[in-house]
Amino acid sequence: MQSFEIDKSDLQRIKTALEGDDAGLEVVLQEYHASEIAILFEKLPQEDKERIINLLPVDEASEVLSEMTEEAHPEELLLNLDPEKRSDIVEELDYDDATDILSQLEEHEQHEILQDIDQEDAHNIRALLKYDEDTAGGIMNSEIIKVNINLNKMQALDEVIRQSEEMEEFYTIYVVDDADILQGIVSIKSIIKARHDARVSDLVIRDFVYVKAELDQEDVASLISQYNLTTIPVVDDNMKLLGRVTVDDIIDVMEQESTEDILKISGVSEDEELSGNWKEAVKSRLPWLIVNLGTAFLAASVIRHFSDVEERLPVIVAYLSIIGGMGGNAATQALAVTVRRISLSDLSDRQAYTTVFKEFLVGLINGAFNGLIVLVFACLYDENPLLGVVLFLAMTGNLVVAGLTGAGIPLILKRVGIDPAVASSIIITTFTDCIGFLLPLWLASSLLL
Amino acid sequence: MQSFEIDKSDLQRIKTALEGDDAGLEVVLQEYHASEIAILFEKLPQEDKERIINLLPVDEASEVLSEMTEEAHPEELLLNLDPEKRSDIVEELDYDDATDILSQLEEHEQHEILQDIDQEDAHNIRALLKYDEDTAGGIMNSEIIKVNINLNKMQALDEVIRQSEEMEEFYTIYVVDDADILQGIVSIKSIIKARHDARVSDLVIRDFVYVKAELDQEDVASLISQYNLTTIPVVDDNMKLLGRVTVDDIIDVMEQESTEDILKISGVSEDEELSGNWKEAVKSRLPWLIVNLGTAFLAASVIRHFSDVEERLPVIVAYLSIIGGMGGNAATQALAVTVRRISLSDLSDRQAYTTVFKEFLVGLINGAFNGLIVLVFACLYDENPLLGVVLFLAMTGNLVVAGLTGAGIPLILKRVGIDPAVASSIIITTFTDCIGFLLPLWLASSLLL
Known part of the structure; x- marks a missing residue:
């Protein structure tokens, strides 16, 4: 058996079978593993899912529910089932899976479901429900030998x-x-x-x-x-x-933690469901964008402050976006490497200093190299070597700042007990935007004008 | 036993013991699990590591080597050991672990090590060495029941x-x-x-x-x-x-794949070792920054093209950085969610369309909201309501482009068989920079001047 990927033929088969009678549908369902049905469920409407769950034997139905991702909302499916079938399924579920599913429901809904099932099972599930879902108690299974x-x-x-x-x-x-x-x-x-x-x-x-x-x-x-x-x-x-x-529960934990890292570092709230709808996405991202808007005004105020430089040297405006943007990207690079490193292992003080120093060096070299390209361009295209020198210094300086903040800020956050991934690129690029605008404008006003 | 974290007292104990004689060092080492010694090794110089490995019983020494991360270079440690000790350790290692370590060496070094060990072991390790390290054959263990x-x-x-x-x-x-x-x-x-x-x-x-x-x-x-x-x-x-x-090998695979996703999306080559030195970091990141410099010149050329707008409406310059930067960050958000989603499960065509449409909506709403803030600011601070309208339209338009490209480009790459994480923020922000400069300048030149 190779990896199961839903292709159109599988989905088409199920859909055709859904148009027919229960007997035919049952035959088709027998060919799929519970985890495959769970995947197919992502593409089926609620009423079809209910019909399939009702047709499946209890052990198979409970396995399908336990295999459904949190985002596919197995708890809603469960809630809509006929109470007797529902009780059978909940009793069949492993306690940790039952707890995971029930924890997504309101308390009165949990109560309604638990009062109908075997009292020992209900007792065990209630005991698990009291642990925070992100702790050992929340992911443990109480069926042990x-x-x-x-x-x-x-x-x-x-x-x-x-x-x-x-x-x-x-x-x-x-x-x-x-x-x-x-x-x-x-x-x-x-x-x-x-x-x-x-x-x-x-x-x-x-x-x-x-x-x-x-x-x-x-x-x-x-x-x-x-x-x-x-x-x-x-x-x-x-x-x-x-x-x-x-260990199989741990795999799910690791996927979830990696997703949270990637989202946070990109300025998305860690709670945003990957397949959530647009309303959730707006709610999760708009606050970060508004923070960014505030910091962008800060960076823009640097440009306003040096408006005389722009008037007397308008060509510098085009370069500001280059130096600011390059700094942002270099900072994102340093940030990604550092955040991921912290999340895989704790760094000693010495390793933290070494990391920051490394990023300083990397910023210096990458800055000087890219600064040189800009210098050459300013000489050839704008025929202004002095401007080129200003831009070279500004680019180098900004990429050094990018390296120092990209590595330093997550390390400092970790030291004071704040999740380092919160140092998202949105926060870090504020520095590189401000410095990226300030350096060329200030150098130009000091050296050229 | 709680999670083992290296604190200074552990490291200090080992270092003190390393100054003393072998007998005392052995006593201290007995208190640590092999995986703990592997972590301590990250903070010790090569000669101390060799001394410790030589002191440990063969089964313990081989476990330490197998627990060392790839970045701690167990193969260098192995290569420097006394040949007899080395053979004993390699024979003791699980075949898959021995293969992982040996695969990091040159072919003649592999040969030198393998010719000295038990011929059946050597045969099995050679068989494993021929599989690509990223395949099932590369991570499998051939010791089975x-x-x-x-x-x-x-x-x-x-x-x-x-x-x-x-x-x-x-x-x-x-x-x-x-x-x-x-x-x-x-x-x-x-x-x-x-x-x-x-x-x-x-x-x-x-x-x-x-x-x-x-x-x-x-x-x-x-x-x-x-x-x-x-x-x-x-x-x-x-x-x-x-x-x-x-499954324990899979945990390592998943950590590695998540790291690669985070690095690629941030414009860092996937091969960069998190704890690598500055030379490797420059080699891994400079090419991406040079690509970004090229695209930044492209965005800057938009500004140059509209130089008359800036001369006649200099205040617009400060807003360009705001609109460009906001677009970049919104695109990074959409990109992170989409890349992570693709990497956890394949999306059907229908799901792909829904995702792009969702990001279009999110861009529209977040863009309009932030655009409104900028409009108000332009009215109050710059007393220029028409400029405010231009900025409102530009912000909304740019965040729509951000959503469409952040979600659309990785999905298209996936369809044509290219790793979607390559659509790093560096590539995506080119679009949002260009559009972020073009829209306000073009709208201003059409509507205001």
């Missing part, structure tokens, strides 16, 4: 097999004491390979990595990535075992 | 336990026929739970996801993410089983 530390090998194996009935995959078995306090981990491999009279307490590994439920999901992802884990146990303040986070 | 489809339950279990001796984790067991052709998968759980007289052929699941060795790693990552897999088998064109890709 755990054995008491006092069992012997055969009891442990029986217990593992019994508990694994409901689980698709098990990798690590958690070892707890009578009070459910996490004592360590044990692998199924070591249980199978152990002598018959071995006890769990002989096999338990007590040196292991765990997280508290409140830990930010980004930190959970770094831990899983750093220690090459496939799962990580989640505990409360008393080391009581609450659940586990699996 | 596989059982012949004709075994019975107890034989299969014995075989799994035997093969698992050398593996840290096993999730899925691959089922092959006598010619090593992949027939399906079987879980350890189903083997343990099967009746004693069951055969592998009764337990095998024949509906499974696999990839060809040549598949791009980004597609492997999407498959693993889409189907919530922890491993995926890699086969050749004849369905012969070559190895598997595990």
Whole structure:
């Protein structure tokens, strides 16, 4: 099987089947994996999605819902289903997936759904709903395999097999004491390979990595990535075992965090849904643009301040946009490299200084090189070598400022505890616009006029 | 254990220990996990790293090397080790990790290292070295657990336990026929739970996801993410089983792809190492800046073309930078959202049209809103309502162009098979600069003068 990409033939098949009767539609649906149906759902209207979910067996329907992206709003689909079908699906969902979906609903809607389902399931989902969705508790799954530390090998194996009935995959078995306090981990491999009279307490590994439920999901992802884990146990303040986070949940977290980085650095609110409508996009971007408008007026005031220079040397106006724009782009380059570097690993003070110094050097060299091109152009085209020298100095100076701010501002923000990606290109380019206009105008007024 | 962050005390401890004798250093090293030592290595000079690697037991040393980031250049460390120690470490490394490290060396260096190690290991590593490092073959691990489809339950279990001796984790067991052709998968759980007289052929699941060795790693990552897999088998064109890709390798791939997206969109060559030196940074960014300089001259030529407008209405000059800059930032916003969206999922033609239309609307509204602010300012400050109207129209027009190009250009590039992230902000802002200067100058010359 190769990667599933929706092509028109798949969509056409489903649409044709949707025009026919349920029996025919069921046959077509059987050929698709739940995650494929979830993708097809992005292209289907609400009523067709409901009809398909109603036709699918409960386990398949719940898998489709859990595979739908947050942006496809599985919670709306769920809410519109017939209450009985809905309860069956919610009971079938993994607790963490059910929690993810329900957390998008209003409290009274959550209540309405949870009161109809098995009370143990409802209790577990309610417990998960109280964690912030961006924390370890919010992404953990509370269905885990755990054995008491006092069992012997055969009891442990029986217990593992019994508990694994409901689980698709098990990798690590958690070892707890009578009070459910996490004592360590044990692998199924070591249980199978152990002598018959071995006890769990002989096999338990007590040196292991765990997280508290409140830990930010980004930190959970770094831990899983750093220690090459496939799962990580989640505990409360008393080391009581609450659940586990699996690596496949982390993949979603990482996609989300990368998206947020890219959006923030580009001056888009991190909450904007990529496939959201125009209203959300305006709400997310207009505030940044208004901030930018304010800073643009600031940069423009530099030009107004030197209006006599423009009158006496009108040709400089065309160069202002070049020097300002080049500074903005050089700053964006330095910013992207620095923000991404910070987001992948913490930098020591020494590394921070080195980074800023590197960007200073890069700005100096790139500035001098581009400044030289502008100098040559001013000599040949405008026949004004002195103007060329002014522009050379201004370009070099502005690209140095670009490097220093592009690297320095996110590093400073990180030090004072503000998300460095907030130092979006919109903020940084204010500096390079102001300096990019100020330097040539001020140099020209001092040296040429 | 909470997330490991290098703080000064850790680094100071290691540095103090490095001043002392080997015995004391060994004691300190025992307290750190291999991945922690790999992080500490980023702050230590080459000779200290070599001393530490030489002190560590072979299994620990090889894990440190495999945990070092590509940018920390584990291959240089390896190359400088004493040949005997080096051979032991390479033999201990997982094949995929050994391949990753060796692939960074020259061919004669690879040969020198491989000729000294166990010939079977060398053979397997050579086989992996021939795959492009960005493909399934390049990231796969060839150490897998596989059982012949004709075994019975107890034989299969014995075989799994035997093969698992050398593996840290096993999730899925691959089922092959006598010619090593992949027939399906079987879980350890189903083997343990099967009746004693069951055969592998009764337990095998024949509906499974696999990839060809040549598949791009980004597609492997999407498959693993889409189907919530922890491993995926890699086969050749004849369905012969070559190895598997595990989800922890995918995490590295995803980090790398996100970094490349962020860098490209910001006009930085995707090969620039985040912690690279200034020479690499200049090499990676100068070409883009020179392209930008060319396009900036183009935008500046618009200003030159309308030099009579500036002479007769000098106040317009300050507004040009505002309208051009706002367009650039609005385009960057649209670009970030669109590029990220394309990189997470393919868009249908219909979705592509909807996206461009959405960005058109967003540009219209954000443009009109900001245009209105500028209009008010021009009325109050410059007492020139007609100029205000010109600026209002220009701002609105430029932000519409920003939305159309920010969304449209990456979508068009994707359609013709070019990486959409290449539509960096540098390229897109050329449009918004040119249009941002052209619109107010042309409108002013038509309507005002």
